[in-house]
Amino acid sequence: MKNIPIIILLFSLFSCQGEKATESKIDSQEKVSNSVQLSDDQMKNTTIELENFGNKEISTVLHLKGKMTTSPENQISVSMPLGGYLKSTKLIPGMNVTKGQVLAVMEDQQYVQLQQEYLTKVAQMKYAQAELNRQKKLNETQASSDKVLQEAQMQHATNLVAVRALSEQLKLIGISPDRLSENSISNSVSIRSPITGFVSQVNVNVGKYVNPSDVMFELIDASQLLLKLTVFDVDLKELSVGQKVIASSNNSSNKKFNGSIQAVNYQLNADGSTVVYCSLNTSGATIVPGQYMNADIELKNHAAAVLPEIAILDFEGKKYIFLQKGKNHYKMEEVQVGSAENGFIEILNASDFKEQKVVTKGAYQLLMELNKDSE
Secondary structure, three states: OOOHHHHHHHHHHHHHHHHHHHHHHHHHHHHOOOEEEOOHHHHHOOOOEEEOOEEEEEEEEEEEEEEEEOOHHHEEEEOOOOOEEEEEEOOOOOOEEOOOOEEEEEEOHHHHHHHHHHHHHHHHHHHHHHHHHHHHHHHHOOOOOHHHHHHHHHHHHHHHHHHHHHHHHHHHOOOOHHHOOOOOOOOEEEEEOOOOEEEEEEOOOOOOEEOOOOOOEEEEOHHHOEEEEEEEHHHHOOOOOOOEEEEEEOOOOOOOEEEEEEEEOOOOOOOOEEEEEEEEOOOOOOOOOOOEEEEEEEEEEEEEEEEEHHHOEEEOOEEEEEEEEEOOEEEEEEOOEEEEEOOEEEEOOHHHHOOOOEEEEOHHHHHHHHHHHHO
């Protein structure tokens, strides 16, 4: 019974030493878990090529998202300046229209009154012109006073102003004053398309009275759409007007559209974002306002440490390379990558591996060996 405490103490001592040995073994395994040691026979069956980090001028590509939109000059709101009743229209949203095409026919009694007033003023102006010419001749022979001549001049000028004002009103509703006569007076006028594009909205129906302030139709010139991109303040300093843009739609990423930055909005929103407007060459493609797009903008070139793409391994969501640590000994290290161009990838943390040889060819085989060792 006296020896029992001694036995317990010795058992505890050996247990602690065993645990420490086990922990030391585990730590040792963890330290070499990213290393591969190949035998000479394995090296004969493995093609390993080594390179140093290279230095190249490489351009950074900024990836942005946005959607197509229209500039104010290419989005037309069609209205009737004098108001009136909609007599007929065949427009529906999405329909294509050409410049000069009749969009709708309006009718109203005031159109008749305006034409009547214009023709009346034209007749009065012709009479005033003739009277002015007569008074000039009389005044030259002293047969008429200066006052009478001045009254004739004033009457002619007043009629001339009225005719010109009524002429502009007729043009507003689509009536040509030069073609108007007493035989062509009509109570209806046609509204024609000012652009070639498509109808985005129809806000009226036949028989409805349209006020001068009412927007009847919305038209869009789809040949001059803009790409509106969202960019954050951290990248804003890298952008400027004229930079090249390559865009593609979400539906067809293989089809590329070339363009350039047209305007940069430096007014930031609360979340630090703003917008950049780009013009694109979309001829021959069906691109509509509101369509979502992806865009790449090439920034200025900069010197960078690079490696061939074949040297970079994707493993468990991270990027790795293998470095030579000795004869037939290679170690896998995580790297942070930047821009890619012409088969090379920028290594952002290259300074961590100064003057070390990187496995370019055979890196995948080393990863397979590493997985075997782990298993």
